[in-house]
Amino acid sequence: MTSSLILRQERNLEETKDGFHQLVFSCLQWKSSNLELMPQAARQRFAVMCSQPLDDSLVIETLERAHIHGAMSAVKLIAAHKDALYLFLCSDVASNTVRSLENLWSSVISMDRNGRLSATFASEDEVYSGRSDYPFWSVARDILKSNVLGFVRYELPTISMCSNEIFEEDYFVPYLPHQGMIHSVFKPICHTIMQSINSMMGHTTYQTAKYYLLLGDTKKDT
Numbered sequence: 001m002t003s004s005l006i007l008r009q010e011r012n013l014e015e016t017k018d019g020f021h022q023l024v025f026s027c028l029q030w031k032s033s034n035l036e037l038m039p040q041a042a043r044q045r046f047a048v049m050c051s052q053p054l055d056d057s058l059v060i061e062t063l064e065r066a067h068i069h070g071a072m073s074a075v076k077l078i079a080a081h082k083d084a085l086y087l088f089l090c091s092d093v094a095s096n097t098v099r100s101l102e103n104l105w106s107s108v109i110s111m112d113r114n115g116r117l118s119a120t121f122a123s124e125d126e127v128y129s130g131r132s133d134y135p136f137w138s139v140a141r142d143i144l145k146s147n148v149l150g151f152v153r154y155e156l157p158t159i160s161m162c163s164n165e166i167f168e169e170d171y172f173v174p175y176l177p178h179q180g181m182i183h184s185v186f187k188p189i190c191h192t193i194m195q196s197i198n199s200m201m202g203h204t205t206y207q208t209a210k211y212y213l214l215l216g217d218t219k220k221d222t
Helices: 059-068 093-109 124-129 137-146 193-199 206-212
Strands: 007-015 021-031 037-050 075-078 084-089 118-123 150-151
Touching: 007 124, 037 059, 059 075, 059 093, 075 137, 084 093, 084 124, 084 137, 093 118, 118 124, 124 137
Parallel strands: 037 075, 084 118
Antiparallel strands: 007 021, 021 037, 037 150, 075 084
């Protein structure tokens, strides 16, 4: 499995026609496909099409940098070649957004360790219609059609939905805002919520994920 601290690999490497491979990644996304701040963060799924294992290239590092700089939200598919990235954007991306994306990716590429790297932008509509000038557009079309890509809303259960669920040894010490409160207060963390956080962030154990929660009381027990 491809290693990344930011991008979560959703499915194993799969071979496509013409000697390419596809992978699907997801990441926490706070921008819309038109680079607007969304009221609620979502999970973005995008695909990568490549001819060599990504662990043997700098592609993952480039995509991580692009995500950090807010340049990934409009992207549905990246076709990664030796010195070139072909970025296929969501169909609803506006023309002025494309210009902004070009500027963002220009900054990303200027910091890349591959000094010959270039980026080309196209809409997924061009691939679906067969009007794309990308040489392997039919492979790209098959990848777009066979995967659920784009934004997926995060659904987190509330505490009340699973208040009776407790699992062993995963407790969080609440923040105590003032003196006089009992310092030995512990709150059981809901198992279902922890599973959801693990799924979002790509963790495999609860030991890291539990620190995303802060459970504290504001009044004493009666």
